[in-house]
Amino acid sequence: MNPLVDLFPRLSGNEYQITSPKTIDYNCIAWAAGDTQQWWWPSEDLDNDYWPPGVPRERTQDVIVAAFATLGYVVCESEEFEAGYEKIALFADADGPTHAGRQLANGRWSSKLGKLEDIEHELHDLEGEEYGVVALILKRASASIA
């Protein structure tokens, strides 16, 4: 029994690696944004969840796009690796965004699974009941890395 595969059945039979141990100090949005010090979420709770100042706090795709726009990301079409760019994939279900992962230099993707581990995986292997589907891709030029 593998708890990760139980949650994300498409990981079964495909290669994925756990790349860092569990930590509850940051989450998927923070990880995709390159921040391992804060828990990012657009809740209305100003005291508990970090969210970039000036960006609305509601669980919608537009809001997540606006948050990543503060880091220089824009919406793009392709999930394929492009040299010179960093990409983020946003997952969503019927209720709104659920998860974000970031692309690695080898073209695979890295995800922090809530309070669980970071894993390296194929993009669509996290699709399913828990995270929904990949809803859009964002990118920025690698030079804009702080």
Add this chain to the structure above:
Amino acid sequence: MPKQLLNEPERFLIERWEEASRLEQSMESVREKYEELFERVTDAVTKRHPEFNDCKVNMTQKWSDGEIGFGRESWPGKDGPSGLWMVNLKLERLANSDSADPYACVWIRGDSKIDLESAANILKEEAKKIITSEQLKRFESKWNNLWILPAPSKKEMLTAFSSSDGEEFVELLVKQFDQMARFVPVLDKIFSDYYSKEFNRLSAQWHKDTDHLSSTSKSNAHPAYLEIIALGQGVVPFLLRDLEKNRAHWFKALEAITGTHPLSPSIAGQIPKMAQAWLSWAKENGYHW
């Protein structure tokens, strides 16, 4: 013959309205004085037993037989704490020869999931040290969440009430709760075991179902999380311990239970700092975990 509007006692009152009116006023005055004494009882008992930080007096409500109970905020029950009670104290009951005598009891709220059989065994062992074997025969009641303890009789209570400045009555009840307070350590243990078990069960479910989620709104709305909040003050030490050890996200639960907001937007999302802020607040406010 048409039916009379007033019956005989009522007609008697009409004939002696002035006297009846004075009697009515006196009865009301006696009731007020009696009820006021319970404020003195509450003050005196909580002064002698600061471990009691929750108290309820039901003396004026029509549905009540007259009750006073002491418990702890960390014990189950909000509107009426699980704990130590005296019942049948309404003046009408004390003064009525047909009414049942007052009784004292250990009472555990019936809506909690406490293992009452195990609680009964623990309480009975303690009771053996405190009450006589004759009194022990009455200890177990027809209810499985209530255990009877000896209490002053109606006569003793009325005598204490009607003599002196009321101090005798206050002392009688304080003495009663002095005796009953000996159950506090065992009740602490019973309730602590209960909260420990419930916390472990519910938090395991919550972790299993939500640890992979980033949405704090969704995690904090999980039924197990809400059940933990509903446990109230008694679960706070367990939340604090888990927060200290694992930095588990109990922020909203602590906020909901304690009604406090020790966090600020300047540290929002910074879990170690948020945990520290809560632990500091808890230490300053006398929590132990």
